[in-house]
Amino acid sequence: MLRHAGKRLLAAIPLLLVVPLLVFLLIDLAPGDPAVVLAGDNPTPERIAAIQARLGLSDPVVERYARWVGAVLHGDLGKSLMSDQSVMEMIIRRMGATMSLVLFAMVMAVVLGALMAILSSLRPGGVVDRLVNWLASIAIAIPAFWFGLVLASLFAVTYRVFPAFGFVPLSEGIGPWLSHLVLPGVALGLLPAAEVTLQLRSALGQVLTSDYILNARAKGLSRRSVLFKHALKNACVPVVTVFGFRVAEVLAGSVTIEIIYNMPGLGSLAVDSVLSRDIPVLLGFVLFSTSVVVVVNLLVDISYGYFNPKVRA
């Protein structure tokens, strides 16, 4: 198992190299220059050239990329072009909000999705089943940013149940932390919850008509233990397989949600860095998100062996 995990980590190295390279190339192709931003209003061409030279912006793309990789290997993500702060510190300071949000959304996706799928599998084709299918299909079509705005105007402005914006770290108490997360978390978790619902529902539907379920009933097991012990573990296999994608999806979605709810997370940092062409900050964000996706996929891989013993061999 440990060897397998090590191999998977090694296989992720090319990914961690290629994604930042793509970002370098894309920024190089896109119009806009950080030196122009930094130079302020009405800059002279000489001033822009001087800034470009100081930051090494006029060097070829490949050279800049190689320099960045070299620095990262030494644990140095560089400094922000705009604020001169360490990128590493900026990310660490901001990742609490983002990771809390992603965690909330994913927990909601798993809990709500599993609950809905189990409810609808109790009576396939019944009223509950059709209602769940209908709701989940609608939920997939709802854009997170729109849902986020609706939730905020309803539960933060009209009814004032939850705070409308901001973020409180977990260290200041679980209550305030959670209450700030509910609205953005629900907005962000709706899509993955609907996806888990539909996928688990169809997997359960298939598993429940299989021969080993009939056999489990023939052994004198109760309906509940057949569902929770024999059916659910097998039905989780296809759901777990794509769980890594769901996390990537939620991480991407967190960018807009953080802006709507004015949360000091990585998403708003990323947007600011794109707008101001703050390349080191953007690269730091990209490297961080890629790493999160890699680690989640590794965990998925490891858990896969539990759900599907066939792959353990």
Add this chain to the structure above:
Amino acid sequence: MTARQQEADARPLLEIRDLTVEFPAPVGGWTPVVQRVSFTLGQGESVALVGESGSGKTVTSLAVMGLTGVTGGRVAAGSVSFDGRELTSLPEREWRALRGPGMGMIFQQPIRSLNPAYTVGDQIAESVRRHLGLNRRAARARAIEMLDLVQIPRAAERVDDYPHAFSGGMCQRVMIAMVMACNPRLLIADEPTTALDVTVQERILRLLRDLQEQTGVSLLFVSHDLAVVAELCQKVTVMYAGEVVEQGTAADVFFRPGHPYTSGLLAAIPKPGLGTGRRLATIPGSIPAPGLWPEGCRFHLRCPHREPGRCDSVRPDLVPAGPSAQARCLRVSEIDLQGVTVA
């Protein structure tokens, strides 16, 4: 021996009376799939349920296990009594206590009948923990003991293997171990060797026969293969299109069949020494689907002995056809049917 005991011994273990099972029709309403089926199975007896695919054998055996609802159907009429106890109205709780120690079932597809996500040991232990109340350690020991009993080599190691590490024949042995672990009184085997190689078939059948001798378990053996049935069972019930068309002792049914369908099935058994010049006998046509059963005798469209104007309009009843046999044929006393001939 007390009078009560004598009565219990004389009573059949399983008695099915006029059982009718229905499934939802695609156009709405319910279609009967098994109709007015009756047969009995005595303590320690082996009874075969024979017929082509689609004749209602599996539906009948699932009804005995009380699993009709699980497969989407319903028992519309009739009674199933087990050891004197009526089962069709049994609450689900009591059913669960009966499946396992009362009756167990093995299926046609042994590999698909085992849960791929748990070890075979877990799956055997689950039954005995539930029904015999054994603790984890004792249940595991029981699982190993049972795997050993069904002749799985190195049982103590294999108990921790997952089903995908076993062949089809080995999976069927695991299934038998799982069912027999609770010491059931009735074992229902639904085509247990159909999916297996011929050589493996033979070994599974021998295992079933040995287990029956050791434990005295009664056997309801579902099969379409009369050659296999002849080896194992004392009594035979032949089903066609959802109803019983013939039943009697194995000797009666095999040597003096009373129904043209039985005779046709017997003729279709391959015999050793069959020359290349001769073709294996078949029954022309195919079994009608539930809901599409013809008027009169359900077999008349495929029957070589049919009498136009009679067989296609009059519903035959089960009538005596031999010393201990009954057949559902209008012409039972008029036609001379070929049974198994001993060369």
